[in-house]
Amino acid sequence: MAPAGPKPNFVEYQDEVAEAGDVARKIVKLVDSGVALSEIAILYRTNSQSAAYEESLTELAIPYQVRGGERFFERAEVKAALRLLRGSAVASSEGEVRSEVVNVLESTGWALLKPPSGSGAVRSRWESLAALVALFDELAAVAPGLTMRAFVDELDERRLAQHAPTLEGVTLATLHSAKGLEWDAVFIVGLSEGLMPISMANTDEAISEERRLLYVGITRARRHLTFTWSLSRTPGGRGSRSASRFLDALRPKSAKATVSPKPSRGLATCRICKRPLSSASERKIGRCATCPGGADIGVLDQLRAWRTLTAQATNVPAYTVFTDATLQAIAEIRPSTLEDLAKISGVGPIKLTRYGSELLALLYEAAFAFGRPGERLAATTRPSSKISPPQTPQGSRLESAPSRQRL
CATH class of the missing domain: 3.40.50.300 (P-loop containing nucleotide triphosphate hydrolases)
Structure with a gap:
C-alpha cells in the first residue's frame, strides 16, 4: 500500500x-x-x-531556477524577432519606440490585438511575442526615453544570462x-x-x-x-x-x-501624488509612471557604472546586483542612511549588507557633483551606515547573490 x-x-x-x-x-x-x-x-x-x-x-x-524557461530565447519566433529588432535598432528613426517594436513584430504576421483562441503552438507563438512587448512596457515605465538600441541590449543580456552556470x-x-x-x-x-x-x-x-x-x-x-x-x-x-x-x-x-x-506596510502608494501603485514596475520605483522622477542622469550613470564593475568582479549578470528599476529608485530617492536604503524595493537584507555602505558612499560623493539645492551642504556630513544586521537562514546557501537561472 x-x-x-x-x-x-x-x-x-x-x-x-x-x-x-x-x-x-x-x-x-x-x-x-x-x-x-x-x-x-x-x-x-x-x-x-x-x-x-x-x-x-x-x-x-x-x-532559483525556472524550469522550461530556457527555451524562450531559443524559440524560432523569438530568434526571428530579435534579428528584426537588432536591424531596426541600427536604422532606428526618432519615432515612437513602442510603436516601432510592435510594427517590427507585426511584420512577421503576428497581431498584438488579435490573440488566437485556444491553446497550442499558435497561441504559444503569440504569447512569446506579446511577452517582448510587455517587457518593453515594463522597462519603459522605469526608464522613460528607452531607445530601441537599449531595448535590444537588454534582450541580449537576458538571453546570454540563460547560459550562466546552474546553481x-x-x-x-x-x-x-x-x-x-x-x-x-x-x-x-x-x-x-x-x-x-x-x-x-x-x-x-x-x-x-x-x-x-x-x-x-x-x-x-x-x-x-x-x-x-x-x-x-x-x-x-x-x-x-x-x-x-x-x-x-x-x-x-x-x-x-x-x-x-x-502586510503591515500597507498599500504601496506613489511617493509624489500618493495614488495607489498597481503595477510591479511602479512599486519598484515607488511612484507612478506618469509622475516625474527627478533622477539626475549623472547619478544614474554612476550607479550603472558601479553595478557593471561589481557584477564583473563577482562574475554575475548585472541585473542580479540590482535591476534597472531599483537603480532608478535609488537615484531618485538618494537615501542617506541604510534604514532609508532598506525601504527601497529590491534592496533586501542580504543586498543591504553586501552593498549598502558602498552605495551610500557613492551617493555621498555624487551629492557634491550632482546635488540638488541644499544637498551639497548636507553632504558635508557623511551618511550613517549603522543598522542592525539582517537575519539570514542557517548555512551559507542564501548568502550568495541570487541568480535568475533557466534550466
Missing part, C-alpha cells in the same frame, strides 16, 4: 504580491529547518505567473513541466477561479483535464504541500476572486484556510 501523501496547508492572501512574498518567507523557514533549496518547488498554471515569485525570491536573495536553487515551474519530477516541499500557487481551472477551459472534458493537471502537482510533493491563492491581482484591488473549485474536494469541511493578514 502506498504511503499517504503530506497533509496540505491552505492559505488565502489579499493579493498576488502578498502571496508571492509570503511564499518566499515560508521557503526561508524551510531552509532553516534543513530542507535543501533543490528540494523546494513553486508550481503554477501559466508561465506568466512566475514573475511575482522571481521578484519575491530575489528580494530575499534566494537562488542549486528553488524550482519554479508550470504544472505541465513538473510531470515526472518530485520535491520534498511543493507550493501550488495562484489557485483561484480563472487560473485553476484556466478560464479557457469551457467544456466538461477541459475541466477534467485541468483537474488532472492539479493532481499532477499534488503528487509532486513528498513531505510538505501548500495550496495558495489570492483575492485580487494587485494590492488594494477589489477582492473579487474566489478559491479554485477543485480545493473544495481536497480539504475537509472542518478545515478552514489560513487567511494571511494584510
Whole structure:
C-alpha cells in the first residue's frame, strides 16, 4: 500500500504580491529547518505567473531556477524577432519606440490585438511575442526615453544570462513541466477561479483535464504541500476572486484556510501624488509612471557604472546586483542612511549588507557633483551606515547573490 501523501496547508492572501512574498518567507523557514533549496518547488498554471515569485525570491536573495524557461530565447519566433529588432535598432528613426517594436513584430504576421483562441503552438507563438512587448512596457515605465538600441541590449543580456552556470536553487515551474519530477516541499500557487481551472477551459472534458493537471502537482510533493491563492491581482484591488473549485474536494469541511493578514506596510502608494501603485514596475520605483522622477542622469550613470564593475568582479549578470528599476529608485530617492536604503524595493537584507555602505558612499560623493539645492551642504556630513544586521537562514546557501537561472 502506498504511503499517504503530506497533509496540505491552505492559505488565502489579499493579493498576488502578498502571496508571492509570503511564499518566499515560508521557503526561508524551510531552509532553516534543513530542507535543501533543490528540494523546494513553486508550481503554477501559466508561465506568466512566475514573475511575482522571481521578484519575491530575489528580494530575499534566494537562488532559483525556472524550469522550461530556457527555451524562450531559443524559440524560432523569438530568434526571428530579435534579428528584426537588432536591424531596426541600427536604422532606428526618432519615432515612437513602442510603436516601432510592435510594427517590427507585426511584420512577421503576428497581431498584438488579435490573440488566437485556444491553446497550442499558435497561441504559444503569440504569447512569446506579446511577452517582448510587455517587457518593453515594463522597462519603459522605469526608464522613460528607452531607445530601441537599449531595448535590444537588454534582450541580449537576458538571453546570454540563460547560459550562466546552474546553481542549486528553488524550482519554479508550470504544472505541465513538473510531470515526472518530485520535491520534498511543493507550493501550488495562484489557485483561484480563472487560473485553476484556466478560464479557457469551457467544456466538461477541459475541466477534467485541468483537474488532472492539479493532481499532477499534488503528487509532486513528498513531505510538505501548500495550496495558495489570492483575492485580487494587485494590492488594494477589489477582492473579487474566489478559491479554485477543485480545493473544495481536497480539504475537509472542518478545515478552514489560513487567511494571511494584510502586510503591515500597507498599500504601496506613489511617493509624489500618493495614488495607489498597481503595477510591479511602479512599486519598484515607488511612484507612478506618469509622475516625474527627478533622477539626475549623472547619478544614474554612476550607479550603472558601479553595478557593471561589481557584477564583473563577482562574475554575475548585472541585473542580479540590482535591476534597472531599483537603480532608478535609488537615484531618485538618494537615501542617506541604510534604514532609508532598506525601504527601497529590491534592496533586501542580504543586498543591504553586501552593498549598502558602498552605495551610500557613492551617493555621498555624487551629492557634491550632482546635488540638488541644499544637498551639497548636507553632504558635508557623511551618511550613517549603522543598522542592525539582517537575519539570514542557517548555512551559507542564501548568502550568495541570487541568480535568475533557466534550466
